[in-house]
Amino acid sequence: MSQRFATDTDLAAVAPKLRNLQTTLNQVLFGQELLIDSVLTGMLARGHLLLEGLPGLGKTELVKAISKALGLSQRRVQFTPDLLPGDITGNPILSDVDGQRRFVFQPGPIFANIVLADEINRASPKTQSALLEAMQERQVTVIGETRPLPEPFFVLATQNPIEMEGTYPLPEAQLDRFLFKVEIHRNPVAVLDRIIREREIGIEPEVKQALTPEEFAECVSLTRRIYLPDVVAGYIARLVNATHAGESKASEGVKFGASPRAALALAAAARARAVLQGRLNASFEDVQAVARPVLQHRVILDYRARVAGRSPADVVAAILEEIKPGGQEMPATLLAAKI
Numbered sequence: 001m002s003q004r005f006a007t008d009t010d011l012a013a014v015a016p017k018l019r020n021l022q023t024t025l026n027q028v029l030f031g032q033e034l035l036i037d038s039v040l041t042g043m044l045a046r047g048h049l050l051l052e053g054l055p056g057l058g059k060t061e062l063v064k065a066i067s068k069a070l071g072l073s074q075r076r077v078q079f080t081p082d083l084l085p086g087d088i089t090g091n092p093i094l095s096d097v098d099g100q101r102r103f104v105f106q107p108g109p110i111f112a113n114i115v116l117a118d119e120i121n122r123a124s125p126k127t128q129s130a131l132l133e134a135m136q137e138r139q140v141t142v143i144g145e146t147r148p149l150p151e152p153f154f155v156l157a158t159q160n161p162i163e164m165e166g167t168y169p170l171p172e173a174q175l176d177r178f179l180f181k182v183e184i185h186r187n188p189v190a191v192l193d194r195i196i197r198e199r200e201i202g203i204e205p206e207v208k209q210a211l212t213p214e215e216f217a218e219c220v221s222l223t224r225r226i227y228l229p230d231v232v233a234g235y236i237a238r239l240v241n242a243t244h245a246g247e248s249k250a251s252e253g254v255k256f257g258a259s260p261r262a263a264l265a266l267a268a269a270a271r272a273r274a275v276l277q278g279r280l281n282a283s284f285e286d287v288q289a290v291a292r293p294v295l296q297h298r299v300i301l302d303y304r305a306r307v308a309g310r311s312p313a314d315v316v317a318a319i320l321e322e323i324k325p326g327g328q329e330m331p332a333t334l335l336a337a338k339i
Contacts, residue, residue: 004225005225005226005227005280006222006225006226006227006280007280008280010222010225011222011275011278011279011280013218014215014218014219014222014275015278017210017211017215017219018040018219018275018276020210020211021040021069021070021210021211022036022037022040022276023210024065024069024207024208024210025039025040025062025065025066025069027205028061028062028065028205028207029058029061029062029065030187030191030194030195030198031187031188031190031191031194032058032062032184032187035062035182035184036062037276038180038182038293039051039062039066039156039180039182040272040276041180041269041272041273041276041290042179042180042182042269042272042293043066043154043220044219044220044223044272044275044276045179045223045265045268045269045271045272046152046154046220046268047154047178047179047180047265047268047269048135048154048155048156048157048177048178048179049154049155049156049157049178049179049180049181049182050120050157050159050170050175050178050180050181050182050297051063051156051157051158051159051182051184052158052159052160052161052181052182052183052184053158053160053161053183053184053185054160054161054186055160057184057185057186057187058184059158059184060076060116060118060158061204061205063114063116063156063158064116064204064207065205065207066114066156067113067114068207068208068209069207069208069209069210069211070113070209070210070211070213070216071209071211071212071213072112072113072114072152072213072216073112073113073114073150074112074113074114074115074116075109075110075111075112075114075115075116076109076115076116076118077109077110077115077116077117077118078118078119079117079118079119079120079121079122079123079127079128080119080122080123081122081123081124083123083124083127084127085126085127085129085130086108086130086142087108087127088108088109088110088127088130088131089108089110089130089134089140089142090105090106090107090108090110090111090140090142091105091106091108091142092104092105092106092142092143093105093106105142105145105147107147110131110134110140110149111147111149111150112150112153113150113151113152113153113154113213114154114156115153115154115155115156116156116157116158117131117155117156117157117158118157118158119158119159119160120157120158120159120170121159121160121167121168121169121170122160122167122168123168124168125168125170125171128168128170128171128174129171129173129174131155131174131177132173132174132177134149134153134155135155135174135177135178136177138151138153152213152216152217152220155178157178172256172300175297175298176259176261176262176298177261178297179265179268179269179294180269180290180293180294181293181296181297182293219275222275223268223271223272223275224268224271226271226272226274226275226279226280226281226282227280227281227282228267228270228271228281228282229281229282231325231326232270232282232283232284232286232287233267235284235287235323235325236263236266236267236270236287237263238323239266239287239291239295239319239320239323240257240258240260240262240263240266240295241257242319242322242323243257243258243262243295243298243299243315243316243319244256244257244258245257248319248322248323249318249322250315250318250319250321250322251315251319252305253301253302253304253305253308253310253315254299254300254301254302254305254315255300255301255302256299256300257298257299258295258298258299259298262294262295262298265294266287266290266291266294266295267282269286269290269293269294270282270283270286270287270290271286273286273289273290274286284325287325288320291316291319291320292313292316292317295312295316295319296311296312296313296315296316297312298312299312299315299316300312301315
């Protein structure tokens with residue numbers, strides 16, 4: 001079945017709505033325009049987001065503002081070492097039903113449009129794994145019964161740097177389910193000055209609804225119909241392939257590269273960025289702009305590379321430098337054999 005691609009008319013209908021949403025969020029989180037654009041790009045691509053940064057930088061405030069600006073239901077889960085999987089998905093509770101004692105399922109906080117997984121890496125890997133089915137299949141199974149989650153469904157997780165006390169590394173399978181990993185950096189002096197003058201501790205800023213859920217669904221639908229040229233799709237395939245050991249010079253020290261899910265994520269994110277940029281087709285520039293947040297948490301380095309101080313972000317940057325949009329690079333293994 002052929003797909004109807006987005007038109008200028010379609011784009012003109014959603015562009016003012018997205019600009020209004022961006023303006024609303026920029027009034028909540030000062031000086032973080034690039035972060036807000038990254039979060040909106042991820043949500044237009046129907047992806048889950050992992051926000052990493054030190055406490056107090058506005059991660060939680062941003063997630064709350066998004067739910068209010070879009071009119072979506074939002075639940076917060078504070079991840080702690082004693083949190084259990086049932087505290088997230090829900091549990092059967094023994095209750096009186098028509099005069100009989102029966103187990104009735106009590107939905108957990110996962111049953112919301114936006115789930116804020118606050119400080120997700122403070123819970124044990126067992127508890128973190130409770131999100132796997134929800135994030136991939138948008139459903140949960142408890143005691144053999146599968147229940148669908150609301151539509152749309154997003155997990156927006158905040159994470160403290162792994163160097164901080166009381167944190168656990170996220171399992172690779174869970175990391176792969178996050179479309180983006182975005183770092184949040186501290187604010188410059190000018191932004192701090194504005195925060196001091198316009199904010200008061202303990203009082204949340206007022207957030208007006210910018211889009212209805214139906215209007216946001218329209219934006220997401222348009223994103224899926226953005227044209228992805230064959231040459232851009234081929235570029236994505238070569239970038240993802242280059243993350244694997246032996247497939248590029250930049251992949252030296254890589255233990256595990258990115259999965260096919262990463263390639264799909266990169267294509268979806270490129271389409272979403274094109275929408276925010278007001279274009280009907282995804283470009284090489286779109287792919288390059290979203291490559292780091294899509295790939296960096298999916299590249300696992302070996303011990304020697306980590307000891308040497310190399311990071312996955314360094315690998316992604318080197319791959320973008322090595323793999324050119326128009327070229328057909330030769331794998332490092334074949335290149336060595338030829339030499």
